[in-house]
Amino acid sequence: MGIVLANIIAIYRRELQSYFVSPLAYGIAGIFWFISGLFLVMILLGPGGILPTVAAFDIQGQQIGVPVPPIDVPYEFVRAFLDRMGWLLLFILPILSMGLYAEERKRGTLELLATSPITNWAVAVGKLLGVLTFLITLILPLLGFEAIALSSSNPPMSPIIPLLGHLGLILLAAAILSLGMFISSLTDSTLLSAVLSFAVIILLLFIDAIGKSIPGPIGQALSHLSLIKHYNTLVQGIFDTSALILFASYIILGIFLTAQSIDALRFQRQ
Numbered sequence: 066m067g068i069v070l071a072n073i074i075a076i077y078r079r080e081l082q083s084y085f086v087s088p089l090a091y092g093i094a095g096i097f098w099f100i101s102g103l104f105l106v107m108i109l110l111g112p113g114g115i116l117p118t119v120a121a122f123d124i125q126g127q128q129i130g131v132p133v134p135p136i137d138v139p140y141e142f143v144r145a146f147l148d149r150m151g152w153l154l155l156f157i158l159p160i161l162s163m164g165l166y167a168e169e170r171k172r173g174t175l176e177l178l179a180t181s182p183i184t185n186w187a188v189a190v191g192k193l194l195g196v197l198t199f200l201i202t203l204i205l206p207l208l209g210f211e212a213i214a215l216s217s218s219n220p221p222m223s224p225i226i227p228l229l230g231h232l233g234l235i236l237l238a239a240a241i242l243s244l245g246m247f248i249s250s251l252t253d254s255t256l257l258s259a260v261l262s263f264a265v266i267i268l269l270l271f272i273d274a275i276g277k278s279i280p281g282p283i284g285q286a287l288s289h290l291s292l293i294k295h296y297n298t299l300v301q302g303i304f305d306t307s308a309l310i311l312f313a314s315y316i317i318l319g320i321f322l323t324a325q326s327i328d329a330l331r332f333q334r335q
Contacts, residue, residue: 072187073194074191075191076183076191077191077198078195080194089160090199093161094203096157097157098203104149104153105146105214108146108149109142115141115142143215143230144300151234154234155241158245159241159259161199162196162242162248163258163262164258165245165250167255171253185324186324189327193239193242193320197235197242201235229300233298236316239312241262242319243316243317244315244318251326269290269293276289
């Protein structure tokens with residue numbers, strides 16, 4: 066067990082270091098922070114944003130003399146921001162996952178990994194943890210901006226809702242990255258890997274609508290496979306164990322399929 070853990074840590078460190086020396090990774094980080102900051106400002110202050118809308122409701126209520134129902138501004142802000150972040154990740158994650166194994170194939174180092182004493186499971190877990198850690202480093206600065214925006218809320222917002230929402234964001238990212246890692250292990254083309262990963266994401270987005278169009282238990286089962294549906298549940302501050310189980314199932318499935326893909330490559334080389 067100690068040897069397996071040491072192998073995972075070694076792969077994890079190697080993968081994580083590769084992101085911090087990659088111009089592409091810095092480009093992705095810059096685009097991610099720019100768009101995320103734009104989302105944050107537009108949600109709060111933009112046309113149709115939360116604060117101008119609340120102010121307009123208050124003025125309208127004072128003019129007509131009718132009390133306006135209270136609006137939970139912090140909750141609406143967190144929900145709207147995390148909703149935009151979830152959609153943004155759907156475009157960013159295929160780019161992050163496309164080179165996990167495709168680059169190894171292109172450089173000819175995948176055969177070394179496939180024939181090394183390190184198990185394929187350890188390699189897959191290490192690579193997934195590496196890219197997920199890099200993504201978390203992109204999300205951390207945004208937590209500071211969110212904390213500043215929520216610091217003036219009265220009464221203070223319960224931390225459970227944003228914590229559950231960000232947990233859902235990380236689990237959504239891990240599930241998509243795991244599936245993207247498997248797709249990356251099938252080809253030496255990073256572009257093809259990104260396109261196929263994006264296609265799988267689109268399928269998982271619309272699987273809820275497909276399930277609703279099919280009556281009976283089959284349709285219910287398909288609807289339950291929707292990543293966005295369970296992500297929105299956590300964003301709303303609802304702790305749902307079925308959502309956690311679904312995300313964990315996708316993560317394990319991606320790791321398992323990746324390990325089997327590399328096993329098949331090892332068998333071919335033998």
